[in-house]
Each structure stands twice: as structure tokens, then as C-alpha cells.
Amino acid sequence: ISHHSVVNGQARSPPPDSGTSHALYGHGVCKWPGCESICEDFSQFLKHLNSEHALDDRSTAQCRVQMQVVQQLEIQPPRMAHLLYLHPLSPSTQYGPAPLNLVSSVTMSKNLLSVSPPNLPQTPTTPTAPVTPLSQAPPVLSPASLPGMGAVRRRHSDKYAMAMSSEIAPNYEFYKNADVRPPFTYATLIRQAIMEAGDMQLTLNEIYSWFTRTFAYFRRNAATWKNAVRHNLSLHKCFVRVENVKGAVWTVDEAEYQKRRSQKITGLSLLGSPGLMYVSLPLQAALAESSLPLLGSPGLMSGSSTGLLQTAPEDLNGALDHLDTNGHSSPCYSPQMHKPAVHVKEEPLNLDDDECPMSLVTTANHSPELEEDRELEEGNLSEDVE
């Protein structure tokens, strides 16, 4: 099913033109790099795609990295190019999920630019497919998002975001649709959510909403991550609860947050590394976030969204680890990766909480309407997305 969905997703969402077109299919041939298998018809192609190019964690990660590199090369001065020139990712190096940050941007960027909500990240040219499907989840479609509750959170655009337009920004669409755990810690994500609020404050429920709205990954196992969110809000001094008319809202004590961050941060002497690829994920992420122009190339996709996460590099670290430190890539799917850590357990079955399993595909259509969403929904995805 799953893969199926993925494929479908790809196939489907693509260009509206014909129902049978696909970026990787043309002239009866699979255009997957290095493949060129002949497929008599589109359906055959889909099968082929599905069987031969199923994106596993590793390939997905690799694709992302490659894309990132390519993009970098495109925008970099020639001189850096050689650095980036991709060395194949060494296994040891792993690109884990993290790469998402950086990487996906490429992909995303394309999507973002042209995409509208309903699409998925799949990209036309590349196997970007970063998104791998979790295999499980039937595609769900959902029309666009709910009108949301009006509470539109304005695109913050706070200085930070702008300034750091981190890499993720460009990946907004990606995370929104792909069931990939974002490489950031809960604290970082919570802060981001709050920062994006026009008034820099959010109720717990709004924070929940932001999570589900922004990351497909958090549309599942709500009990787990919601608990984590509350836990983080209470635990970190940087999050301050303020009584408000509407009840209580949470705000961020930037000083406290930065303080904490600064402690961690220390040696990321970025750039010197031998090529991004070799950089450990965390580092990559860090780089991305650090808004190195190099990586993020926010410019390209700037339009799209807010800078998600203006976080700092360190923020990533923690998260990254969880992501997959071991090199396994799989950010996406393999929830069970070794690290129990954050991966919310997949429990597809348990959608109970609220979540519906969304696979990419699903996601693709993006339909978050998960229960929560309905409640929360602020709706305007547009903010971020478009």
C-alpha cells in the first residue's frame, strides 16, 4: 500500500496535465538517473518506479544530499564548488534525516515555488522523493486546509526569521507533507511556533496546532509529542507562561533561550569541512540553520515560507541525533530507528490519538485534517506555505 501510495502520489500530483505524466517518465522510459528502463505505459512505469526505485531511507537521504549539493553548486561561486563536489556519502558519514534540512531544500524549493498546498513534495525531476512513504497509510486527501480558525498567525517575520532564514524555511512544504521528523528539538520547534505568532505568544493548543500544521510527522502519535511539548514548556526556563485574556499563553524568553543556546554552541566552526557531504548531520543541519548562505540558499525559495526555524545550529543537534544518528538514514520512515528517541513510534495502528497515519502521499495531499487540526487549525497554511 504504502509504496503504492507514494508512487501514486508522485504520479498523481504532478502536473495536472495528463493523468499519466510523471517527471521521471517520458517517451516510454524511466528517467530515473541511471535507469532508463523501458516502460510501455504509465501504469507499468508506476510499477517499475515502485519496485525499482522505492525510496528507502538511504536513497532518499542520498537524493536529498545530492540535490542540495547540486543546488549549492549552482549558486556557489565556483570556488566552493569543488568542495561540495559530492563525494558519495560515505556510510559513515551518514546523512541522516538531518539532511533534510539542507537538502531537501532543493527539492522543496522547486516545489515551493510552484506549489500550492495540495501538492506534494514530489518533484519532478528528481527523485526527490524524499519523502518516502511510510508505508502505511492510505492516502488521504484532503482538500485544502480548513479555513482555519481565523487566527491567523501572521507570518512572523520577525527579525530572526528573516535573518536566519534557515534552511528549513525552504523546507516548510517538505515537512508539512512528508512524514519526516524535523531535525530540531522540541524546544526549538516550540520557540519557532511562538515566534511565528504575530504577537509572539501562543496557547498550548495553538502550539499543538502549529506542530500538526507544520509537520506531517506530528500528525501522529499526538499523545506522545503533546506530552513532550508540555514537558518542554514546563522544563525550559525560556518558555514563559503568561496569563492572558484567553487563558494562558506561552511566550519565549529570548534571553533565556539564547543563553541556553550559547552554552551549547561552541565550536561549530562551520565551513571548513571537507565538503558538506562529509559533514556530520548535525553539523550540516547546523550549517543550514546557521543560515549560511551557502547552504540555505534561502534566496531561492525565499518566497515560500517563513523561515522555519530560525534556530541555531545547536538546536539541531539534539534533534538530529535522534534522527538518525547512526547513519541510517531514514528520517522518514523508519520510525523505529534505532533510536527510540523521538521517533514517535510509528504505531500506525494507533492512530488513535488523533492522528491519522499519513504517509507522504497522504501528506501529499496534505490533509491534515486530523482531528486536531480541525480544532486548531489556524488554518492558513498559506502563511507558511504560500
Place this chain on the structure above:
DNA sequence: GTTGGCATAAACACAT
């Protein structure tokens, strides 16, 4: 081997 950070689980208090 120790330590720190983070995620996750869970118990508990309170309020609605």
C-alpha cells in the same frame, strides 16, 4: 566511565 542534553513515559495536581 561520566556527564549533559534530549526524548519519552508517567504520575500527580488543578481547573474546567
Place this chain on the structure above:
DNA sequence: CATGTGTTTATGCCAA
């Protein structure tokens, strides 16, 4: 009573 919200403690994993 059921839920949601907060707080706190415990535990496990991983990287430094």
C-alpha cells in the same frame, strides 16, 4: 467524571 493543562520525576540513549 472526563479532559486539558502544567509540573515533576524517572529512564534510556547518544555524543562529547
